[in-house]
Amino acid sequence: MTVEASIFALLSPLVGGRVFPDVAPFDTPRPYATYQQIGGLVIRPLAKEVPNKQNGFFQVAVWSDRRSAADALALQIEAAFITATAFDAKPMAGPVSTNDADLSRYGKQQDFSIWSDR
Template identity: 40%
Template sequence: MTPEDHIEVVLAHLAGGRLYPDVAPLSTDTPYITYQVVGGEPMNFLSGDRPDKQHVRMQVNCWAGADERAEVSELAKLVEDALRSATELQVEVVSGRTSTYDEETDSRGTMQDFMLFC
């Protein structure tokens, strides 16, 4: 499974299943979640073999309507809780939640980074 597959499994039950890689379609109802790999720590072996697992940095973004700061904050807490409880991913919370606003969609959001070993 890819890191993106793991995220889909762990977070599928949140935001009514509205979970998208990179960006959501413009007409998506809120709340929703987007995610993307934003780096990581590559593992290299002298043998040149490819490792069975990856250590990736995943950014997870939660979005809600313009007047829904509390809703998006609660969703972000649920995302963090779900990832922390996914012990098979050995999740490390890398950053606190950062609030954001998207003018194009008139949405409030949060961004948070996690390290996954999968």
């Protein structure tokens, strides 16, 4: 299973399966979550061999109709990543609040460093 598939499986129960890479479709009911890879660390072995692990920095955002709901979901997401068994994830910083006044939605996003099988 790819790390992206593992992220989808991890987040799906928290938002009713509404998990999307990069961006959600415009008419997606809230709450929903998005994720995207924003870089990562590279393993550089001395020998010409391909490592069996990989690292990625992933930004996860949750969107809801209320600030309090987005905050609560963000806490659940952080706990799910920290306790995940499919990969090893660590928060890179605390969550950041955001909003979209045009669409009357509230968001919370957080970055995670994830080590997974290649």
